[in-house]
Amino acid sequence: MTLSDPHQLATVLEGLLLASGKPMSLERLCELFEEAERPDIGVFRDALSILARSCEGRAFELKEVASGYRLQVRERFAPWVGRLWEERPQRYSRALLETLALIAYRQPITRGEIEDVRGVAVNSNITKTLLEREWIRVVGYRDVPGRPAMFATTKGFLDHFNLKSLDELPPLAALRELEPEPELALDDDAEVPAGLQARADLALQEDGEAAEPREETSFRSLLAELDDMEQGLKTDFDDLRLADDADDEQDEAHVVDQDADESLH
Incomplete structure (x- = not known):
């Protein structure tokens, strides 16, 4: 395998990112190669670009986040992928x-x-x-x-x-x-x-x-x-407040009726 070829290096990086299960920085990816075989940093960047394009039309994507690069399922598949975990998720207030x-x-x-x-x-x-x-x-x-x-x-x-x-x-x-x-x-x-x-x-x-x-x-x-x-x-x-206001009006009307009855007597 010729690691100086971005296309071949992209395949290696795909395997590394799949196995890691977490984001990996460019520096960390470089460290995984022996110094004698390590491609230039520019080749790494080209390989990552090739890997990102190869994910087009697939259920996963290459995403760069704060900690580095990772392969992840696309967001639109979340409703189905989430069913893989049967445990009750923690509720956030x-x-x-x-x-x-x-x-x-x-x-x-x-x-x-x-x-x-x-x-x-x-x-x-x-x-x-x-x-x-x-x-x-x-x-x-x-x-x-x-x-x-x-x-x-x-x-x-x-x-x-x-x-x-x-x-x-x-x-x-x-x-x-x-x-x-x-x-x-x-x-x-x-x-x-x-x-x-x-x-x-x-x-x-x-x-x-x-x-x-x-x-x-x-x-x-x-x-x-x-x-x-x-x-x-x-x-x-607001709905509850409107309902309370209506109840108050009914109570006031009832009090008026009672006062009217007492005055007649």
């Missing part, structure tokens, strides 16, 4: 997703600053879960009384949501404000729709075990569905 979104867009940010935006306290289990998933990390401490920790996202967050860098996050202006109305505070732990959960958990590797390459969640679709869910919650609340 609306409060957790809002917290993650605020960290992603306003990092570095403290827990207190998140609470100021959301208008409610941040449950300590939320930050604990995000830290355990290695989606966020502590990057320093704010120079104010109490020196609160500042959170930022990790490469693991970018990898999970299929992003190469934070520049690929959808524009915040395209999403509704995440500041909830006070009345929604009781719904902070509402479950996320099942369709969103299926995609959000598709790429998750339980207990850090290696798994077959699978498609990552689109952060744009995750936030869009979160946005739709919030709109639905607000619509439901």
Whole structure:
């Protein structure tokens, strides 16, 4: 095999990426070749381009994320591929997703600053879960009384949501404000729709075990569905408020009728 030939090298890289089950940087790929046989860096880049084109029309693609390159199932196949895992996926609350979104867009940010935006306290289990998933990390401490920790996202967050860098996050202006109305505070732990959960958990590797390459969640679709869910919650609340107003009017009318009857007697 002539490794200086990009087409032949592309085949070798395909095997390496399939076997790794996780993203691999260009530097790491180069290290896997003996120095005497190692092609130039330009040949590696050409080979990766050839490999990407060879995936066209197939169920998987070559994707570059923050940690490097990986072969993964295309997102449109997520509903079927997700059925391979029979275990019940972990449920993500609306409060957790809002917290993650605020960290992603306003990092570095403290827990207190998140609470100021959301208008409610941040449950300590939320930050604990995000830290355990290695989606966020502590990057320093704010120079104010109490020196609160500042959170930022990790490469693991970018990898999970299929992003190469934070520049690929959808524009915040395209999403509704995440500041909830006070009345929604009781719904902070509402479950996320099942369709969103299926995609959000598709790429998750339980207990850090290696798994077959699978498609990552689109952060744009995750936030869009979160946005739709919030709109639905607000619509439901408005319906309840209208119903309460109607009940109040009926109660007032009943009181007036009673007063009228008493005056007649």
